[in-house]
Every structure is written in C-alpha cells, then in structure tokens.
Amino acid sequence: MALIVQKYGGTSVADTGRIKAVAERVVSTAGRGNQVIVVVSAMAGETDKFERLAGEITDTPDEREMDLLLSSGERVTSALTCMAIQKTGHDSMSFTGRQVGIITDSSHTKAMIESIDASRLKEALDEGKIPVVAGFQGINEFSDVTTLGRGGSDTTAVAIAAALSADACEIYTDVEGVFTADPRIVPDARKMDRISYDEMLEMASLGAKVLHGRAVEFAKKNNVPLIVSSSFNQSPGTLVTKEDGDMEKIVVTGLAHDKNQTRITIMRVPDSPGIAATIFDAIADANINVDMIVQNISSDDNATDLSFTVSKKDEKRALEITEKVSNILGSRGVSINSDVAKVSIIGVGMQSHFGVAAQMFETLSKAGINIMMISTSEIKISCVIDVKHMETAVRALHDSFNLAKV
Amino acid sequence: MALIVQKYGGTSVADTGRIKAVAERVVSTAGRGNQVIVVVSAMAGETDKFERLAGEITDTPDEREMDLLLSSGERVTSALTCMAIQKTGHDSMSFTGRQVGIITDSSHTKAMIESIDASRLKEALDEGKIPVVAGFQGINEFSDVTTLGRGGSDTTAVAIAAALSADACEIYTDVEGVFTADPRIVPDARKMDRISYDEMLEMASLGAKVLHGRAVEFAKKNNVPLIVSSSFNQSPGTLVTKEDGDMEKIVVTGLAHDKNQTRITIMRVPDSPGIAATIFDAIADANINVDMIVQNISSDDNATDLSFTVSKKDEKRALEITEKVSNILGSRGVSINSDVAKVSIIGVGMQSHFGVAAQMFETLSKAGINIMMISTSEIKISCVIDVKHMETAVRALHDSFNLAKV
Numbered sequence: 001m002a003l004i005v006q007k008y009g010g011t012s013v014a015d016t017g018r019i020k021a022v023a024e025r026v027v028s029t030a031g032r033g034n035q036v037i038v039v040v041s042a043m044a045g046e047t048d049k050f051e052r053l054a055g056e057i058t059d060t061p062d063e064r065e066m067d068l069l070l071s072s073g074e075r076v077t078s079a080l081t082c083m084a085i086q087k088t089g090h091d092s093m094s095f096t097g098r099q100v101g102i103i104t105d106s107s108h109t110k111a112m113i114e115s116i117d118a119s120r121l122k123e124a125l126d127e128g129k130i131p132v133v134a135g136f137q138g139i140n141e142f143s144d145v146t147t148l149g150r151g152g153s154d155t156t157a158v159a160i161a162a163a164l165s166a167d168a169c170e171i172y173t174d175v176e177g178v179f180t181a182d183p184r185i186v187p188d189a190r191k192m193d194r195i196s197y198d199e200m201l202e203m204a205s206l207g208a209k210v211l212h213g214r215a216v217e218f219a220k221k222n223n224v225p226l227i228v229s230s231s232f233n234q235s236p237g238t239l240v241t242k243e244d245g246d247m248e249k250i251v252v253t254g255l256a257h258d259k260n261q262t263r264i265t266i267m268r269v270p271d272s273p274g275i276a277a278t279i280f281d282a283i284a285d286a287n288i289n290v291d292m293i294v295q296n297i298s299s300d301d302n303a304t305d306l307s308f309t310v311s312k313k314d315e316k317r318a319l320e321i322t323e324k325v326s327n328i329l330g331s332r333g334v335s336i337n338s339d340v341a342k343v344s345i346i347g348v349g350m351q352s353h354f355g356v357a358a359q360m361f362e363t364l365s366k367a368g369i370n371i372m373m374i375s376t377s378e379i380k381i382s383c384v385i386d387v388k389h390m391e392t393a394v395r396a397l398h399d400s401f402n403l404a405k406v
Numbered sequence: 407m408a409l410i411v412q413k414y415g416g417t418s419v420a421d422t423g424r425i426k427a428v429a430e431r432v433v434s435t436a437g438r439g440n441q442v443i444v445v446v447s448a449m450a451g452e453t454d455k456f457e458r459l460a461g462e463i464t465d466t467p468d469e470r471e472m473d474l475l476l477s478s479g480e481r482v483t484s485a486l487t488c489m490a491i492q493k494t495g496h497d498s499m500s501f502t503g504r505q506v507g508i509i510t511d512s513s514h515t516k517a518m519i520e521s522i523d524a525s526r527l528k529e530a531l532d533e534g535k536i537p538v539v540a541g542f543q544g545i546n547e548f549s550d551v552t553t554l555g556r557g558g559s560d561t562t563a564v565a566i567a568a569a570l571s572a573d574a575c576e577i578y579t580d581v582e583g584v585f586t587a588d589p590r591i592v593p594d595a596r597k598m599d600r601i602s603y604d605e606m607l608e609m610a611s612l613g614a615k616v617l618h619g620r621a622v623e624f625a626k627k628n629n630v631p632l633i634v635s636s637s638f639n640q641s642p643g644t645l646v647t648k649e650d651g652d653m654e655k656i657v658v659t660g661l662a663h664d665k666n667q668t669r670i671t672i673m674r675v676p677d678s679p680g681i682a683a684t685i686f687d688a689i690a691d692a693n694i695n696v697d698m699i700v701q702n703i704s705s706d707d708n709a710t711d712l713s714f715t716v717s718k719k720d721e722k723r724a725l726e727i728t729e730k731v732s733n734i735l736g737s738r739g740v741s742i743n744s745d746v747a748k749v750s751i752i753g754v755g756m757q758s759h760f761g762v763a764a765q766m767f768e769t770l771s772k773a774g775i776n777i778m779m780i781s782t783s784e785i786k787i788s789c790v791i792d793v794k795h796m797e798t799a800v801r802a803l804h805d806s807f808n809l810a811k812v
Contacts, residue, residue: 016462053486056422058493065492068500069485072478079475080459086471087464094474099549143505 002167003035003125007135007157010044011174012231013077016084022172022231023084026130030090035125037164038132039157040081042073047150059316063108067137067147070109071097074134074153082132092130095121097145100131102138102156104146107287111146112214113138113155116163133160151212158215162222169224171211172231177238178203178210180403181255185391188404192254193236196243199253199346200226202380206344207258216240243348251349251356252401257394258342259387261291262315263372264322268303268332275329276306282321288314292342292375292384303331307373309384312338340372341390344382345397357381363400369393408573409441409531413541413563416450417580418637419483422490428578428637429490432536436496441531443570444538445563446487448479453556465722469514473543473553476515477503480540480559488538498536501527503551506537508544508562510552513693517552518620519544519561522569539566557618564621568628575630577617578637583644584609584616586809587661591797594810598660599642602649605659605752606632608786612750613664622646649754657755657762658807663800664748665793667697668721669778670728674709674738681735685712688727694720698748698781698790709737713779715790718744746778747796750788751803763787769806775799 006029008022022038030036050069054061061069078094085092101117124131135153140146148155154171161169178200181189195203197220204213210228219226219240229237269275276295283290291309310318319336326334350356360381364371369392373384385393398404412435414428428444436442456475460467467475484500491498507523530537541559546552554561560577567575584606587595601609603626610619616634625632625646635643675681682701689696699714716724725742732740756762766787770777775798779790791799804810 016459020463050482053422053482054489057426057486057489061489062492065485065488065500068481068502072481075474075478076456076459079471080463082471083460083463083467086468094471096474096551145502 001033001035003037003164004029005037005039005157005161005166005169007039007153007169007171008041008081008231009153009171009173010041010047012172013040013081014044016080019077019080019084022081023088025231026085027088027090030130036130037121037125037160037166038081038130039135039153039160040074040077040132041135041153043077046073046076064144067108068145070147071134071137071145074136078132078134085130085132090130091128092132093124095131095133097134097137097156098139100133100160102159104138104140104148106140106142106144106146108146110149110287111138111140113148113159116159118160118163121160121164148214149212151209151215154212154215155218158218158222158224158226161224162218166224168227169219170227170229172229173210174230174232175210176230176233176235177228178208178240178254180253181394181398182208182257185257185394186255186398189398190404192238194239194241195253196348197240198243198379199348200240202344202346202377203254203256206256206346206380206382207260207342208254208256211240250347251353252345252347252403253349254346255394255397255403256344256346257390259390260312261309261340261342261384262312262318263307263309263337263340263384264315264318265305265307265335265337266322266326266331267305267335268301269306269326269329270331271302271304278329279306279322279325282325283318286317286321288318292373292382294373294375309340309342309373339387340384341387342382342384343390343393343397344380345401346380348379350380351378359400360397363396364393367392367396407439407441409443409570410435411443411445411563411567411572411575413445413559413575413577414447414487414637415559415577415579416447416453418578419446419487420450422486425483425486425490428487429494431637432491433494433496436536442536443527443531443566443572444487444536445541445559445566446480446483446538447541447559449483452479452482470550473514474551476553477540477543477551480542484538484540491536491538496536497534498538499530501537501539503540503543503562504545506539506566508565510544510546510554512546512548512550512552514552516555516693517544517546519554519565522565524566524569527566527570554620557615557621560618560621561624564624564628564630564632567630568624572630574633575625576633576635578635579616580636580638581616582636582639582641583634584614584646584660586659587800587804588614588663591663591800592661592804595804596810598644600645600647601659602754603646604649604785605754606646608750608752608783609660609662612662612752612786612788613666613748614660614662617646656753657759658751658753658809659755660752661800661803661809662750662752663796665796666718667715667746667748667790668718668724669713669715669743669746669790670721670724671711671713671741671743672728672732672737673711673741674707675712675732675735676737677708677710682712684735685728685731688731689724692723692727694724698779698788700779700781715746715748715779745793746790747793748788748790749796749799749803750786751807752786754785756786757784765806766803769802770799773798773802
C-alpha cells in the first residue's frame with residue numbers, strides 16, 4: 001500500500017463542480033489500495049480578492065493581519081473538499097495548518113516551516129480517513145497564523161510527504177506538466193517527461209510558475225518524488241526527481257521568463273568596502289528578497305552604479321529603503337525601472353558544455369535585443385531585458401537551443 | 407477609564423468602506439479615554455455564501471467541516487478591521503476565537519462557550535492595543551474549530567465583556583435599537599429606550615433578530631449592560647438592563663414574530679407514559695431545538711395528536727426522526743406544515759395584570775385569524791398562526807396594546 005500526497009491548486013478547486021471532480025480523483029486513488037492525503041489551495045481568485053480588500057483599506061497592511069486574512073481561503077477549500085469526499089461515502093477529515101502541526105518561523109507572509117508533528121495525520125490515516133489539509137499556512141511560536149508565500153501549498157504538500165515518508169507527492173494544476181517554455185508564448189514548447197530537482201528549482205525561481213521553488217528544494221532535500229500533472233485530464237505529467245545519466249546529455253532543458261521584476265539602481269555610490277552590505281542588510285531586514293545584483297567597476301570618480309532586481313510587489317518598500325540608504329551614503333540618487341523582464345535558460349548539461357552563454361547572447365543580439373543585466377549559475381543563465389522584447393526573446397531562444405525536439 | 411466591548415454585525419462591516427467607518431467609531435471611543443475591544447461578524451452575505459457552497463456539494467454537510475467553513479468569514483473581517491484601525495495610527499491586533507481562549511463544547515454549529523482565558527486580551531490592552539476579535543467561534547477540547555450558531559458573535563462579545571468585567575457591551579447593527587415591533591411591518595413601531603433582560607430574552611427567542619438570545623442570557627447572568635444601536639448613525643439606541651420599578655407599569659412592552667417555524671404533528675399516537683420522552687429524546691439527540699409543544703387531551707381511542715414546532719432549517723432532519731419514532735410507536739402518521747408563523751407579545755408587567763391573554767386572542771379573532779397553537783410564559787404569550795396572516799396579526803396587536811405610545 002502506497003502513501004500518496006495529492007495537492008490541488010486554485011484552478012483545480014475553482015468551484016464546487018471542480019471540487020467534486022477532485023473528490024472523485026482522490027477516492028479513485030484510494031480505491032486502488034493507496035493511502036491518500038489531500039492538500040488544497042484557496043479557490044481560484046480568493047487570494048486575489050483578499051489582497052484587493054486589504055488594498056482598499058491600506059497600502060501597507062500589517063503582515064500578521066495579512067496572514068490571518070490570506071489563510072482563510074485554504075480553510076474554506078479544505079472544508080468543502082472534505083465534504084465532497086464524505087459525500088462519496090469515504091471517511092474524511094479536514095486539518096488546518098495548525099491542526100497538522102506545522103510550526104513556522106515568524107516571517108509573516110513568507111514563513112518557513114520549522115517542524116511538522118504528523119501524529120494527528122497518522123491517526124486519521126490509521127482510522128481509514130482521507131485527511132484534507134489546508135495548504136499554505138502554519139502557526140508560529142506565539143500561536144499566530146503564518147503563511148508560506150504564494151504557491152506555499154506546494155511546500156505544505158512536500159513537507160507532509162517528507163514527514164510521513166510518502167511514496168510520491170502529486171501536484172495537480174491546470175497545466176499538463178513542466179514545459180520547455182511557456183506554451184502560451186512558444187506554441188511548440190514540449191512537455192518534459194522528467195526533470196531534475198536542480199533544473200526545476202531554477203525554472204521555479206526564474207519565473208516558471210508551475211511549482212513553488214521552496215517546495216522543490218524541500219523535495220530535493222528529502223528525496224520526495226514530485227509529479228506535476230493536470231487535474232483536468234489523465235495525462236501522465238512530469239516527474240521531478242534526482243539527476244540521472246541521461247539528463248546530462250541535454251545541454252539546455254528549458255526556458256523561463258519572469259515579468260514580475262523591477263530594477264533599482266543606485267547611481268554613483270562611493271566605491272568603498274561595506275557599501276553593498278549596508279544596502280542589502282537594510283533590504284534584507286525588511287524581509288525583501290533581492291534577485292540579481294550587478295555592480296560595475298569603479299570609474300574615475302571612485303564611485304560606481306549598483307543595480308539589483310526585486311519582485312514588483314516589493315518595489316515600493318525597496319525603493320523607500322534604498323533612497324534612505326542612498327542619502328546616508330552620499331550617492332547621486334536612485335532610479336527605478338519596472339518595465340523589465342528576465343529570460344533564463346536552464347540545464348544541468350551546461351556544466352560540461354562550453355559556449356552556451358555565448359549562444360544565448362548571440363541569439364538575443366541577432367533579435368535586436370539589448371541585455372541590461374546578466375547573472376549565471378552552474379545550471380542557468382539569466383538576462384534582464386526590456387519587457388517589450390520578452391516574448392520575442394523566449395521564442396528565439398527556444399528555437400536556437402532546439403527545445404521543441406527531445 | 408471605562409472598558410467597552412463593541413460588537414459590529416454583518417451589515418456594519420459589509421464592505422471596506424463600512425469597515426473604515428467602524429475603525430473611526432472605535433478609535434473615537436478610545437480617544438475619549440476608554441479601553442475598547444472590538445468583536446466582528448462576517449461581512450454581510452459571507453455566511454450565506456458558505457452555506458450555499460456547502461449545499462452545492464451535499465445536503466447533509468458534516469458539522470465539524472461546516473464549522474471550519476463558517477468560521478472563516480469572521481477571521482477575514484477581524485484582519486481587515488484591524489488593518490483599518492492601524493491605518494488611523496492606533497495600535498491594534500486581531501484575535502481568532504482560539505487566540506482569545508474561547509473553549510466550547512463539541513456541539514458543532516451551535517456550540518456553547520465553556521470558558522474564556524482572557525489573559526492575551528488583557529496583555530494587548532495593557533500594551534495600548536485595540537484587540538479585534540473574530541466573533542462566532544471557539545475551539546473544543548480536541549482543538550477543532552466550533553461555531554456558536556447564527557448571531558453567535560453577540561455571545562462572543564458578551565462573554566468577553568463578562569470575562570473582563572467590562573463597563574458596557576455595545577452591539578452595533580443596522581437598526582437603531584429594539585423596537586416595539588418590526589418597523590418594516592408596523593410603520594408606527596417605537597424604539598424603546600430600555601428593556602429588561604427577560605423581555606429582551608423573549609423578544610430574541612421569539613424571532614426579533616436584533617440580538618442573539620444566548621447573548622442576552624449571558625449578559626443577564628453576568629449583569630453586563632447591553633446597548634443595542636446602529637453603526638450607521640449616532641442615535642442613542644436601546645439599553646438592555648435589569649428590571650426596574652418603571653418597567654412594571656407597562657403591561658406589554660413589545661411584539662415579536664417568527665416565520666422560521668415548521669409545525670410537525672404526530673397523529674393518533676398512543677397516549678401512554680413515556681411517549682413524549684421517547685419522541686423528544688430522539689430529537690434532542692440530533693441537537694435539534696423544539697420550540698412549542700402542544701398535546702391534546704386523549705380521545706375515545708386512547709390516542710392523541712402531538713404537535714411541536716422546530717426551526718425551518720431543522721425540519722428535514724426532525725421529520726425523518728419523527729417518522730422513525732412514529733413507526734415504532736404505532737401512530738397513524740406524521741404531518742408537516744411549513745406555512746406557519748409565530749406572533750408573540752412580551753412584557754414583564756404581564757405578571758401582575760389579568761386579561762392580557764384574553765385581549766390577544768380577541769384581537770386575533772376580530773381580525774379573522776385562527777390560532778393553531780398557544781404557548782405562554784410569565785412574561786410572554788405566543789400564538790402559531792397561518793403565515794399569510796402574520797403581518798395583519800402583528801399590526802392588529804400593536805394597535806390593540808397601544809405600543810406606538812410610551
């Protein structure tokens with residue numbers, strides 16, 4: 001008997017009709033002799049609705065309150081999904097993040113899971129129940145509700161799968177798996193049968209929204225096999241797993257893009273030791289993630305331009321902080337550009353192949369696209385470009401690296 | 407410095423504009439040197455929406471799951487209200503039922519409060535914060551979420567006021583106070599300045615929806631002064647308090663009506679000891695409240711007709727149970743009538759006045775209205791009549807007892 005964790009995203013539980021379909025899929029998995037734990041997201045649109053309501057009240061909602069607000073959506077879905085499973089005649093029981101023993105740190109709206117006490121889940125499974133867990137949430141040491149950030153329900157599912165040594169963690173969404181590029185932009189993008197954790201991690205962090213990055217990290221660390229597939233049909237999906245020999249033959253596995261970026265530049269900041277630390281400590285203190293950082297070499301005036309990117313949602317706060325620090329440091333000023341996008345190529349094979357970066361830059365150059373920032377890791381290369389060229393860039397790179405063919 | 411608990415109902419927090427208005431009222435009360443605790447209901451329509459969603463999935467939702475579902479609405483409002491108070495510059499903090507230490511029994515969807523641990527609330531007050539509590543909910547001994555039944559946020563407010571020995575508990579709603587009758591039916595209905603707990607208790611249990619009956623009971627037991635008023639204007643409202651000498655001079659204080667009634671009759675049930683107990687034990691076991699019970703005297707066949715009323719929401723389950731028991735007891739059958747209403751007159755002065763019942767029956771008779779069931783207590787008389795005559799009955803009684811004048 002296998003233990004399977006199934007996570008259903010917002011579009012998979014968008015209305016009561018979809019929730020009933022989820023219940024059928026769950027019960028049919030159980031009917032094949034498996035133990036099943038279900039993790040659900042908020043119904044599509046609910047989280048946006050909560051953010052809109054908060055936005056009508058204040059531009060700077062308190063994050064503790066935001067978490068209480070946001071966590072409500074998943075609770076609603078878990079109760080409704082549980083009812084739908086019970087309606088089929090199968091025993092079922094809902095669990096909030098707290099009831100499933102998910103303890104997080106206190107970084108409200110982007111909390112990290114510190115521990116899970118799965119005893120109540122085990123008990124429910126032993127009693128033949130199908131547990132339905134509200135994803136995305138936990139509580140901190142003060143017993144306050146926390147949330148894990150957008151897509152956090154994936155992390156809930158993987159964390160539960162890891163805690164209970166589940167045989168698989170199935171992530172159901174509205175796409176059939178992980179594609180070489182976004183099929184809405186690249187019509188001949190191809191669904192991959194498998195992808196390594198590391199590649200998936202890069203895809204996720206670079207803007208491919210199919211899986212939450214932290215979930216992939218958690219899965220890698222605990223070696224939980226992840227299967228990404230659609231809840232709208234029965235196609236097999238993409239297996240996210242450990243690297244194997246075959247994978248390394250492919251140089252570039254996939255492309256990712258991300259429009260949710262803003263570039264902030266501090267102009268002519270004095271080039272002395274500790275400057276970068278001063279700036280990025282201040283930003284980190286505000287719990288804002290900085291993505292790419294580029295510092296040019298110092299010129300005659302012994303000053304330099306320092307650029308970095310943050311998520312659009314953080315741009316207002318990041319700008320405030322940067323302007324404050326910029327004043328203290330005596331730089332010339334701060335500029336901001338929200339019309340940027342990041343395109344990236346990913347592949348474990350890159351490690352043993354030369355010329356991949358050059359091919360990327362040449363492809364973009366031939367398409368007449370200027371590169372603003374570059375960042376590389378062992379298995380990915382990212383370029384920040386003008387957002388208006390993003391789709392052109394993605395299509396050109398998909399062609400250039402021949403991703404439509406296996 | 408007074409401690410005031412303010413409870414805002416669904417229409418008072420119907421949208422973010424209304425929530426901001428609530429925040430202003432709260433902060434202005436605090437600005438006059440008071441400590442304030444806020445208790446909020448779900449935004450108007452939310453609870454209905456949850457019930458509709460559950461209804462789309464199953465006719466018989468599990469009550470534990472129903473509670474998780476229903477409790478979400480108040481959490482949302484408490485977070486938003488807290489943000490709105492913070493936006494004014496005042497410190498504030500939200501509390502769920504669990505965080506405020508409300509422990510209930512396990513009667514899901516109509517749980518009773520067993521205890522409150524107000525230490526976290528006290529701490530927040532001591533720190534100068536305005537606590538905003540999600541009404542209507544608690545947790546049971548298994549740490550599962552429970553709800554207190556429709557209108558349960560009133561009870562939350564009074565329970566907190568009692569636990570903290572608050573100076574007053576203000577209940578804000580969309581009406582200006584307690585009226586002698588429903589102003590939508592009786593245009594010259596009059597707002598009362600004060601009413602006794604007992605009268606308010608009867609008004610509430612008899613269908614005047616302005617206050618939750620359990621809340622009034624709680625307030626009476628703990629001698630918490632209740633003030634019912636509108637959050638839409640500044641009129642003074644109605645004070646619900648202990649009886650005083652003046653009150654007794656008025657024979658009939660107010661009228662109530664209730665369309666949410668169904669009459670169930672068991673026909674020709676054998677008239678032997680223990681029969682009533684058998685029937686009503688079975689119904690009580692299903693957690694259904696029976697309101698009025700009428701048993702006629704036994705006729706020649708040593709059998710009797712037994713009628714009782716239940717809330718419309720319970721009629722399906724009550725009918726099922728009654729039919730089961732009826733078969734076992736060998737009665738002739740069960741009939742059901744959903745087209746009934748209850749009209750009631752209430753007044754502590756009734757205790758020392760004769761002829762009040764006679765005047766009520768005569769008034770209804772003159773209006774050509776047939777009485778199906780009668781039930782009396784020391785301070786109220788209720789009649790079940792055909793629902794189509796309800797408004798006529800209420801108007802006739804309001805005239806007959808001269809309620810438009812003080």
